[in-house]
Amino acid sequence: MLSLHSVNNDCFIPNWQTPLEKIPWNVLVIVLEGKVDYMINNKRLILEPGDIMFIPESSYRTGKNHNHTLHQKYTVLFHLTKEMRDIPEFLTMDDFTKLQSKNFNYIKHRAEKLFMEIRGNNTCNTFICDGILQELLGSIGRELQSSQVNPMKLKYAQTIQRYIVEHYREAIDINQLAKLIHRSPNYTIEVFKEITGYTPIQYIHHLRIMEGCSLLLATDMTIDNLSNYLGYYDASYFSRTFKKFISMSPKEYRNQESTVSSSEFV
Structure with missing residues (x-):
């Protein structure tokens, strides 16, 4: 099953960076504007608008603004148990997965909805958020295939x-x-x-x-x-x-x- 930890909207933060660490969650990154530099397990990559990246739990990750420019992105942090049925293949891999989505408007729409829902105070928000996250991951998995x-x-x-x-x-x-x-x-x-x-x-x-x-x-x-x-x-x-x-x-x-x-x- 999925266990959603948090959803963040990093919106044009000056001097944004995240230190090198072994991350305790799975991380889904959805870049809306600007560019982001990442180092994942000693592999450097640059994410651009329309890029989606999945970083599996226990990866070593650091990131920063690309060339000191600003960016906007959503990051979704969650845990995943392997007992889930019909799980997208990319969620079972040990290395990161990067996708330039052809359905980015749809992915962006669902990420925005997830960001708003997780900030609600109602009990059913958790149920709705889990459904949106599962839909997001399933859509990405389908596109990768x-x-x-x-x-x-x-x-x-x-x-x-x-x-x-x-x-x-x-x-x-x-x-x-x-x-x-x-x-x-x-x-x-x-x-x-x-x-x-x-x-x-x-x-x-x-x-x-x-x-x-x-x-x-x-x-x-x-x-x-x-x-x-x-x-x-x-x-x-x-x-x-x-x-x-x-x-x-x-x-x-x-x-x-x-x-x-x-x-x-x-």
Whole structure:
């Protein structure tokens, strides 16, 4: 299982550096802007915007700003037990893994969500954060294996995915997505599911429901308003879809958290 320790947003810190040490966690680094110098197990590398690096626990690591310039990045620190099923291969390796992600907007979006969620005070935040982290690691693992996938299929799926991530709260139909890659609707569904494991519609629902979980805990939006905001325009359909993904209704999800929070003061 995963055990999340912390999520940091290093945002243009002057004279940033981290000393040479044997790190007690696994570290996921996601670089947004600028460049970063790292030395990992006596190997030097420079990370640039769009780079993702996984540093396994017990590695020797040091880092600093590249040529005294500033940078912005997310770092995610976590523990991992090997008993997890279907674990991405890169998480089992003893050396670091570096990737220039073709799905970086999506990775950035999920890292931002993880950074915000871990700062919440609600009990369910831990559950949500573990899910986001697992999704992030799984997406990276899938992309690392994508060299075995037909490059054109991968390009099609990435085009569709980028569009969905940017527009998932809007009304999107399969014909609209098919036009993006100039292929038939049936082919669009098949190639996206082959690469991502989701149909386009399942992926849209997934992003909306994860956003809904956050908003239920962080805001006092009504279910009707939340439904409209997420693009459902029918509160009953939103509730049914939410329950299908989370195994409880939006109201039950919010009330359960309220009950837990109130009990802390009894």
